[in-house]
Amino acid sequence: MKTTESQNPRSSGIDSRSALEIAQIMNNEDAQIAAAVREVLPQIAAAIDGIAARLRAGGRMLYAGAGTSGRMAVIDAVELVPTFSVPPELAVALMAGGESAFVRSVEGAEDFADLGTADVTRVGINEKDALIGVAASGRTPYVIGALQTGNAVGALTIAVSCNVPAPILEIAQISIGVVVGAEVIAGSTRLKSGTAQKMILNMISTGAMIRTGKVYDNLMVDVRASNEKLVDRAERIAAQIAGIAQEDARRLLQQCDYEVKTAIVMAKRGVDAANARALLYEADGFLRRVID
Secondary structure, eight states: OOGGGSOOGGGTTGGGSOHHHHHHHHHHHHTTHHHHHHTTHHHHHHHHHHHHHHHHTTOOEEEEEOHHHHHHHHHHHHHHHHHHOOOGGGEEEEETTOGGGGTSOOTTGGGOHHHHHHHHHHTTOOTTOEEEEEESSSOOHHHHHHHHHHHHHTOEEEEEESSSSOHHHHHSSEEEEOOOOSOSSTTOTTTHHHHHHHHHHHHHHHHHHHHTTOOBTTBOTTOOOOSHHHHHHHHHHHHHHHTSOHHHHHHHHHHTTTOHHHHHHHHHHTOOHHHHHHHHHHTTTOHHHHHO
């Protein structure tokens, strides 16, 4: 029996426990997740570097998953847009059953490898891209089909599974098998498995963004100022790094469509927006190379 489907002796009788006891049992189980993820950090690092190299060469980061795994992938992809000003077409999450499956389960869609093949083919996967296949069970046909197609066209393929061994780990070029143990509710992989997947995807995508110049120190210097909160954050970040008042940062940001890195270079190098963008382009977008 797969680990994700087995019964957890530590949560036996949970249906007769108090609310506090239920929370304590779940918290104790969740405490094991970070340690399990720590065991696969070298594989995560390989995925970070592999994806960053593909992005620098003009490729994309694609994801494929079903159910909870697919939803974790969608969340990871869409959050990259405001956080790092990534164009939506650069981080594409494909989910068995289509976009509607994010909010309403589409049963059976994950059972067909050809649907995974069709989805990655539809978005034009090619040798420049990286594809992350996410499946708690490690054997979801939809994800298998997507990964096999990625391999066939020369894309970098990465698999994240909560069972080891697992078919997707054998298919992918970089295999991340994190064993978090039996779920509190047997087979409910939206629990520990889902949390582990979220942690791993966080590391992979954030690491790739850092390695492509979208972070300076630990600040999101490519943030997209798309609402009032993010406008204020952009101004504060620009002011802090440039060593100027926030009102001066606001004035510079208004001259460059609120591009934080551009505004910082304008302040630090004493140039206009066009020249600041040119300096950043020459530095492959790495702010530190321009101002330090």
